[in-house]
Amino acid sequence: MNFEQLYSDFIMFHFKNNTHRGRLEDSTHTVEGSNTSCGDSITLYLTIGKGVVNAIGFEGEGCAISQASAAVMAEILEGKSLEEAAATIVNFEKMIHGEEYDGSKIGDAAFFEGLKEHPMRAKCAILPWKTAAKVLVSKQQKKTGA
Amino acid sequence: MNFEQLYSDFIMFHFKNNTHRGRLEDSTHTVEGSNTSCGDSITLYLTIGKGVVNAIGFEGEGCAISQASAAVMAEILEGKSLEEAAATIVNFEKMIHGEEYDGSKIGDAAFFEGLKEHPMRAKCAILPWKTAAKVLVSKQQKKTGA
Amino acid sequence: MSLKETSAISIKEVRNDFPVFRHYPSLVYLDNAATSQKPQSVIDAVSGFYERENANVHRAVYPLAEKSTDLYESSRSEVARFIGAERNELVFTKGSTESLNIVANALATSGRYKTFVVPTFEHHSNFLPWQYHSLKNGIKFVALPIMGAELTVTEVTESLKEVEAPFVFSIGGLINSTGYRTPFEDITELVHSFGGLTVIDGAQLVPHESFDFKKVNSDFLVFSGHKMLAETGIGCLVGRAELLDDLTPFVFGGGMVDRVSVEASSYAKEGTSRLEGGTQNISGVVSLASACRYLNKIGISAIHEHVSNLTETAREMLKEIADVTVYSPPDSHAILLFSHKRIHSHDLAEFLGRTQEVAIRSGHHCAQLQMKALGITSACRASFYLYNTVEDVKRLIEGITKAERWFL
Amino acid sequence: MSLKETSAISIKEVRNDFPVFRHYPSLVYLDNAATSQKPQSVIDAVSGFYERENANVHRAVYPLAEKSTDLYESSRSEVARFIGAERNELVFTKGSTESLNIVANALATSGRYKTFVVPTFEHHSNFLPWQYHSLKNGIKFVALPIMGAELTVTEVTESLKEVEAPFVFSIGGLINSTGYRTPFEDITELVHSFGGLTVIDGAQLVPHESFDFKKVNSDFLVFSGHKMLAETGIGCLVGRAELLDDLTPFVFGGGMVDRVSVEASSYAKEGTSRLEGGTQNISGVVSLASACRYLNKIGISAIHEHVSNLTETAREMLKEIADVTVYSPPDSHAILLFSHKRIHSHDLAEFLGRTQEVAIRSGHHCAQLQMKALGITSACRASFYLYNTVEDVKRLIEGITKAERWFL
Numbered sequence A, B: 001m002n003f004e005q006l007y008s009d010f011i012m013f014h015f016k017n018n019t020h021r022g023r024l025e026d027s028t029h030t031v032e033g034s035n036t037s038c039g040d041s042i043t044l045y046l047t048i049g050k051g052v053v054n055a056i057g058f059e060g061e062g063c064a065i066s067q068a069s070a071a072v073m074a075e076i077l078e079g080k081s082l083e084e085a086a087a088t089i090v091n092f093e094k095m096i097h098g099e100e101y102d103g104s105k106i107g108d109a110a111f112f113e114g115l116k117e118h119p120m121r122a123k124c125a126i127l128p129w130k131t132a133a134k135v136l137v138s139k140q141q142k143k144t145g146a
Numbered sequence C, D: 001m002s003l004k005e006t007s008a009i010s011i012k013e014v015r016n017d018f019p020v021f022r023h024y025p026s027l028v029y030l031d032n033a034a035t036s037q038k039p040q041s042v043i044d045a046v047s048g049f050y051e052r053e054n055a056n057v058h059r060a061v062y063p064l065a066e067k068s069t070d071l072y073e074s075s076r077s078e079v080a081r082f083i084g085a086e087r088n089e090l091v092f093t094k095g096s097t098e099s100l101n102i103v104a105n106a107l108a109t110s111g112r113y114k115t116f117v118v119p120t121f122e123h124h125s126n127f128l129p130w131q132y133h134s135l136k137n138g139i140k141f142v143a144l145p146i147m148g149a150e151l152t153v154t155e156v157t158e159s160l161k162e163v164e165a166p167f168v169f170s171i172g173g174l175i176n177s178t179g180y181r182t183p184f185e186d187i188t189e190l191v192h193s194f195g196g197l198t199v200i201d202g203a204q205l206v207p208h209e210s211f212d213f214k215k216v217n218s219d220f221l222v223f224s225g226h227k228m229l230a231e232t233g234i235g236c237l238v239g240r241a242e243l244l245d246d247l248t249p250f251v252f253g254g255g256m257v258d259r260v261s262v263e264a265s266s267y268a269k270e271g272t273s274r275l276e277g278g279t280q281n282i283s284g285v286v287s288l289a290s291a292c293r294y295l296n297k298i299g300i301s302a303i304h305e306h307v308s309n310l311t312e313t314a315r316e317m318l319k320e321i322a323d324v325t326v327y328s329p330p331d332s333h334a335i336l337l338f339s340h341k342r343i344h345s346h347d348l349a350e351f352l353g354r355t356q357e358v359a360i361r362s363g364h365h366c367a368q369l370q371m372k373a374l375g376i377t378s379a380c381r382a383s384f385y386l387y388n389t390v391e392d393v394k395r396l397i398e399g400i401t402k403a404e405r406w407f408l
């Protein structure tokens, strides 16, 4: 994979676009995650109500891939039911780990699939999702694939 | 060094000759030594009186080199004053370790000099001497070279 | 005297693969239990790594580092496959000795085990770590006595009845001094039925016998690369993932930490990271995967058959020398421990090595207690591997005969 | 801008000695602090060993084993000479990390020291072993806080006044994240005057600066082969003989024991044997001696001058990029830690690596606490060695400029 494939237009668009960046004042959940092997850290703000993920915002330090991944994740999860959100996260994690996954469940996040060949950078992409999983995915869902 | 140099006629003569082998009934000192890296062990019987090493006998398991070395040592040390004996031992040890030594002090034991190039077998040759040193050489003598 | 010719492998081709025999065409190398020679493909894998793929692994994103990380991790998968384990069950170490120290230290400090049990025929590397760490941590240490060189499942059963559980039982698969093939599969089952864990010391076994970690169902396995055609300085600790991920680290440093703080630091969760602190022997890892490929190409069972034939041939011929005593059990594999009644083992080894170009080992073979159990302090050991020939065996026997003429 | 041309070494000849640049003629390798590339002579020493000299060391008497033992021990003498120590003061290990764990474990369990002191800018390998073993053994652990990236003798003096003696002070010679050259000579003197022992982590220093163990008068020194042109999996622990011979073993197994008994075993008296349990990385040892010969041939002080010129050139050029911040102290050697205000360090390293063939490292450089002291979580690091050129520096700078265009 060359640089342009890794830093695709899709990723650079979401990195530069600055959507979903920032704290949500009315968030119901705040959760932190970090990737100690590279130093990246992220804080997610989630507004959850009536079984639905209403809004997601994020703050933190990270490379273009992790920032884009956070923005895309927020975009995809917003408006989803808790169950749909969990299924999306579980499938994204499977995709990044090179396991079989349900492509219909993850939408545009499929653009990150190539990273499964790059374990160092896959860690960057997965950080926001792993962090969201702390709130949205139960142990049971992790096992069954939601 | 080839095999014939290592197992010289001198060494084989003393190995096969079986002199000084066996326990001394009237010994004043009995001392044991072993070389755990190869399994050899030796027991020395010394008869010491009036500041003179009167007789030495040995028992034990060991290769031709260690057995010959024991026989030669006994031969050389018998009749020597304690001081002369200590000086002989210290010089033999120096020779085997490749250090400078006083050749006039060790007599026929100089035939073992070639072993200094063979650390594994030097251990065999030195075992009887190290064992005798426990009785005959003081710490002080070791330091000053007797 | 029946000389079984061995046809399991094409010996000429195999010997061509090992440059040492090009340099010393008449070398008879019978010290394989100490370390093996290396095929050209392994040597080339090492040079190739340093010429084209060398970078530190895991922590960098440029292509050369990605190449070396890929190579490192794909080697882990290959080596794991070679012994029937999963990639997350295999930790790279310096060798069997380090592996055994890692696991003995971790199990001793876990506070979970009451007793460590080790048979007394073990190599010092599978004895001292258990002895040291049990004494240090107030764990009972049981050195199972042996009669001669063998240990039956019945004897082990009797001993285990006295042992306080939970316990750890560490046993060699193939004993390095005598070539005794232990019944480690049955013992593993037995130990589990008594509520114990097993550690298999595969240093001699893995080079000679196809091993299936899952099937054997042992808890841990260790082995060394250098005895199976790979570089020195590389070995493995294999453990069932749930056990491995639970071991206390042995070496603290770069790569095994999660978060460092002045008060207390936390360590990586997976055993494969947590137990690999500091820069690893990357070329060693590459060489081990390459060695596994070579062994697979020749075929481990073909090697086993070939070595078995050589061992039997040598055993029969040794027995015909009146003054020779063979200490190895009747069905020992790859290894023959023997001595001559009238020539000390060092003298015999020296004569064979220097005048006959026959390399065997003499001494206690890092098994002082096994020697003691046999009533000796040292002996000669001839050990065979895939590149040895019936001609090598004949040269050994002839050499002993010549030594008799020289020494006696 | 003044571009100091470096003439200390004949760069063209040097580059010809390193096959990696034949395979990747346009590679700019600036990750030398992680691991160095290897010259042909070292690679050949390793292949040559496996083709012609391979046997296990110390315990056999046939000529091939004698050859390998000679090689092993003469390598010990050569490497010891390289850092001004005696051969009985140098123990071979897997690397700096293992060396530091050996000495931390032994000093912690000796019961002789009240406090372990380590500055917080240290590599994790020179932090975690001290932290772990002090906590485990009820020894006080002092992580010396730092302002920025430097530590003055005055600051250390103040801190030591509060430290309970006897203590152990472990400090890097050249800090791996920033290239800060510590005043370890003065600190050694100071520590001794306070009744402490010093350990110098020479992992980054020894490849770059001629080191005289006797003159520095430090108690221990550690370093790694792979950062100074040798194989991975080999390093050294150097200690004053009377201290070394007193260290508790870390790895128990073959070769380090004196007498084994069921009740309790006794270990070899010399540190060089007692601390080298199990089969050692013999080819690694051979490669390290070969690397020392190569470094001597080029000349360590010539290398120092060359690398110093490159570092200064790079520093000046980096400073001219408005958005770049350099964290290394003004006189850092061989290493520059920097970041770009608007391009994350991973993105920059990835861009340089994949599009410019410029290999630098990004991340926390196994120095989380140093990052914290600098108020960052990650940064880029360029590190230089003998084969780098002014052209390499220019390519780095151009690469950053291109990255700015791409990312911003």
Ligand SMILES: Cc1ncc(COP(=O)(O)O)c(C=O)c1O
Binding pocket: C253, C254, C278, C279, C280, D033, D034, D094, D095, D096, D097, D098, D123, D125, D126, D172, D174, D175, D176, D201, D203, D204, D224, D226, D235, D366
């Ligand atoms: C200063 C310093 N100390 C210790 C180490 C650890 O060395 P190794 O990984 O070779 O064990 C390193 C390597 O990165 C280092 O730079």
Ligand SMILES: Cc1ncc(COP(=O)(O)O)c(C=O)c1O
Binding pocket: C033, C034, C094, C095, C096, C097, C098, C123, C125, C126, C172, C174, C175, C176, C201, C203, C204, C224, C226, C235, C366, D253, D254, D278, D279, D280
């Ligand atoms: C049965 C057995 N266990 C353990 C070891 C130790 O292996 P290493 O020296 O490679 O660490 C050996 C090597 O001689 C052995 O034969």
